Amino acid sequence: MTTEESWSFMRTIDAGYILGPLFIVYLVMVIMKLKRQSRTYSIFQYITLISLGIYVFSVVALTTFPIEVNWGMYKNQTPWYSRINPIPILTIDIATFILNIIMLAPFGVYQWLLVKQEKISWELVAVRSLLFSLSIEVLQLLLYILTNSARSVDVNDLIANTLGGVLGYYGVKFVSKNTYFKEWIDQFKVSMKSLMTTN
Numbered sequence: 001m002t003t004e005e006s007w008s009f010m011r012t013i014d015a016g017y018i019l020g021p022l023f024i025v026y027l028v029m030v031i032m033k034l035k036r037q038s039r040t041y042s043i044f045q046y047i048t049l050i051s052l053g054i055y056v057f058s059v060v061a062l063t064t065f066p067i068e069v070n071w072g073m074y075k076n077q078t079p080w081y082s083r084i085n086p087i088p089i090l091t092i093d094i095a096t097f098i099l100n101i102i103m104l105a106p107f108g109v110y111q112w113l114l115v116k117q118e119k120i121s122w123e124l125v126a127v128r129s130l131l132f133s134l135s136i137e138v139l140q141l142l143l144y145i146l147t148n149s150a151r152s153v154d155v156n157d158l159i160a161n162t163l164g165g166v167l168g169y170y171g172v173k174f175v176s177k178n179t180y181f182k183e184w185i186d187q188f189k190v191s192m193k194s195l196m197t198t199n
Contacts, residue, residue, distance in 0.1 A: 048189070100156075111169060129166065
């Protein structure tokens with residue numbers, strides 16, 4: 001056995017080492033941006049933006065971490081394309097499918113909170129949920145290719161995540177039909193257009 005064949009590197013990277021510092025950067029950027037705005041933001045709107053960061057980073061942590069780096073003689077020899085399941089519905093694992101719906105439901109709720117009601121539709125929510133889910137699946141595949149981290153890409157995850165985002169959107173839309181709940185929910189709304197505007 002040659003030295004190259006016997007060489008091995010294995011390491012586990014936990015979410016905190018990468019996502020922790022990134023979350024701090026996100027918080028600083030959000031606070032600095034809001035402080036520069038001419039308008040005053042309420043504590044409820046701060047809660048929306050901070051909890052959005054917590055949610056997104058939590059989803060990334062759940063779906064991509066821990067990252068198992070495995071190079072050398074013990075690396076997984078399975079080709080990357082075999083990690084992709086392109087068959088929808090027939091290959092569904094019910095428990096995983098339901099969990100993926102639940103995981104992306106808040107994503108639909110945040111879209112309601114961050115965009116004015118009259119400017120968003122379920123179709124737009126579906127597209128955004130699909131793209132968010134697709135970015136996660138692509139990241140999982142890249143991690144497998146680069147680090148041999150044992151992740152797979154499943155078309156059923158895309159379906160479940162998209163459905164979850166739409167259900168979350170319709171859930172908060174339904175609740176908002178009640179005047180009392182609408183007034184309460186509206187306190188948490190943040191206009192992304194005004195947030196992105198530099199004053």
